Amino acid sequence: MLALVKTAPEPGLTLQTVPDPVIGINDVLIRVRKTGICGTDLHIEAWDAWAAKTIVPPLVAGHEFVGEIVEVGSNVVDYHPGDIVSGEGHVTCGRCRHCLAGRRHLCANTVGLGVGRDGAFAEYVALPMTNVWHHWPGIADEVAAIFDPFGNAVHTALAFPVLGEDVLITGAGPIGLMATAVVRHAGARFVVVSEPNPVRRRIADQMGATRTVDPMTESLADVQRELGMVEGFDVALEMSGNPAAIRAAMDNMAHGGSIAILGIPTQDISLDVNEIVFKLLTIRGIYGREMYETWYKMTVMLQSGLDISPAITHRFPFQEHEAAFEAARSGESGKVILDWTT
Ligand code: NAD
Ligand code: ZN
Numbered sequence: 001m002l003a004l005v006k007t008a009p010e011p012g013l014t015l016q017t018v019p020d021p022v023i024g025i026n027d028v029l030i031r032v033r034k035t036g037i038c039g040t041d042l043h044i045e046a047w048d049a050w051a052a053k054t055i056v057p058p059l060v061a062g063h064e065f066v067g068e069i070v071e072v073g074s075n076v077v078d079y080h081p082g083d084i085v086s087g088e089g090h091v092t093c094g095r096c097r098h099c100l101a102g103r104r105h106l107c108a109n110t111v112g113l114g115v116g117r118d119g120a121f122a123e124y125v126a127l128p129m130t131n132v133w134h135h136w137p138g139i140a141d142e143v144a145a146i147f148d149p150f151g152n153a154v155h156t157a158l159a160f161p162v163l164g165e166d167v168l169i170t171g172a173g174p175i176g177l178m179a180t181a182v183v184r185h186a187g188a189r190f191v192v193v194s195e196p197n198p199v200r201r202r203i204a205d206q207m208g209a210t211r212t213v214d215p216m217t218e219s220l221a222d223v224q225r226e227l228g229m230v231e232g233f234d235v236a237l238e239m240s241g242n243p244a245a246i247r248a249a250m251d252n253m254a255h256g257g258s259i260a261i262l263g264i265p266t267q268d269i270s271l272d273v274n275e276i277v278f279k280l281l282t283i284r285g286i287y288g289r290e291m292y293e294t295w296y297k298m299t300v301m302l303q304s305g306l307d308i309s310p311a312i313t314h315r316f317p318f319q320e321h322e323a324a325f326e327a328a329r330s331g332e333s334g335k336v337i338l339d340w341t342t
Contacts, residue, residue, distance in 0.1 A: 003060045003122035004321055011047045013061060013121075015321060021118060021126035028079050028132055029071040030087070030125050032340045034145035035318075036064030037328040039173070040115065045325055050266075054115065062121030063089035063114040066135070066144035067340075076129045086147045087120065088131045088295070089113040090288045104291040105155075121318070123340060133295045139302060142312055142337050146174075147298060149335070150308055151289030152262055153178035153239075154298050159260040159284055160235045163187040168220070168233040169209075170249050171240025171263055172200040174335040177207050177311040179237050184208030185306040188235075190227055194220065194245065199332045206310045215245065220252040233257055243269040250275050258282040311335050317342035 001020050004013045023029045044051045044061050069083045079085070092099050092107035099107050113119045113127070135144050143150075157179045167188045169176050172195035183191050184207070193204040194213040201212040213223050224232065232254035238246050241263035249259055250271065259281060276283065289295065302308075313334040316324035321338060328336040 001123035002318070003118075004062065004318070006044055006047075006055060006057045006059045006061055008057050009047065009052065009055075011045065013045050013321065013325075015319070018060065018122070020124050023071060023073050023126045025073040025075040026128050026130075027073045027126050028069050028076060028085070028129055030065075030067040030085060030127065031070045032065050032067040032120055032123060032125055034066050034141050035062050035120050035338045035340065036146040036149060037324060037336045037338065038064055038149060040112075041121075042325065042329055044115075059114070060118040060120075060122050060125075061114045062119040063087070063112065064146050064148040065120035065125065066141050066147075067120075067125065069132075070124070073129070079129055079132060079134065084135045084144065085132045086135065086144055087113055087125065087127045088133060088289065088291055089148050090291075091117065091128060091131055092291070094130070105288050110288075121321075121338070133292060136299050136303070139299070140309070142315070143302065143309060145337060146308075146312070146335050147295065148289070149175050150178050150298055151294045152286070154182055154301070155289050155294045156237050156239065156260045156262045156286045157182040157186065158294075158297060159286055160258040160282075162235055164189055165234035166190040166229055166254075167192070168236040168249055168252060169193045169204075170215075170236065170238050170245035171195060171242065172197070172204040172212070173239065174311050175262065176200075176237070176239035177203050177334055178308045179239060180204050180209050181207040181306060181308050181311075182301065183235075183237070185301055185304075190229065192220070192223055192227075192233070194248065195240075197331055200334070203310055203313070203334055207308075215248060220248055224252065231255070236260070238263045241265045243267065246271065250279075250281065253279055253281055256280050258284070260284050260286050262286045312337060315339060
């Protein structure tokens, strides 16, 4: 099969022929239709410090996908050839305390698809049956392809109640954009989205932001006054990994407010713990998706009118992976999709 492979510990990904994955008795083999490009894939392509300490070449990259099951292992009875599925990209151990208790998102032994095992930027991908989500009918392929980052958005957006609350989202990358639509759908009052990139601010407007903010030129305190807010934000979703964004969020929270942090900083950040104490803030880290409550919530919200499609801005056949990665890297984009059926 053809696959996008990190062949050596250096920048780049190579489209090359590799052996088809071999499945075990508990696995399914999936013919990939569409994949999304994630920031993680950009790190792997660029071979930055994180990639150099995490990735062992050769590795097929990619973890956001939708495809069709073509073969199942002998133990697999609930999935069948022809099923349209996505993969939960965190392969958990199944044996630790949290896995045994059904809290698989808390597993400390997670192996990442396209990170610690061969991924989905390929014509075929293999996964354990416990990592497969069978899509309900009526979900568009390209939306199904990004259930993984959509799940990051939903997991974060629903970490704290948002009904009737004022929500701040810092960072309108693909995940912040989807979270904007989710908290709007979930009944927030004001959804304020802080993002320096004007292209992404425009998409956030389309996805239901009450007000977008350029953090380089505008202050959140002014925006609060403009909206008639008096207490501060009830909930903040940190989706940038940027130190200034986290501090701005903390400075603009209401007493008793809650901050869900999804963004992964690439540098040390100092936070004012006095502010956390005296404002009685709750700060929660978010990693991955809940298996499979988040997947269920994504599906039913789509069925009840949530539209995340404006977050998808670019589509390329897999042969044009270099142009696709360039579009994703540029920041002048939402989610970039690769089509593996061309
Ligand atoms: P992204 O890099 O495309 O988006 C981040 C956005 O933050 C960019 O648009 C950037 O312009 C914006 N930004 C930069 N400085 C800012 C500031 N001061 N204030 C407000 N916004 C600012 O990333 P993404 O793919 O949307 O992912 C969002 C974050 O979540 C990233 O940090 C990513 O590494 C992380 N992530 C975490 C998980 C997890 O499981 N915890 C999973 C996927 C991604
Ligand atoms: Zn585990």
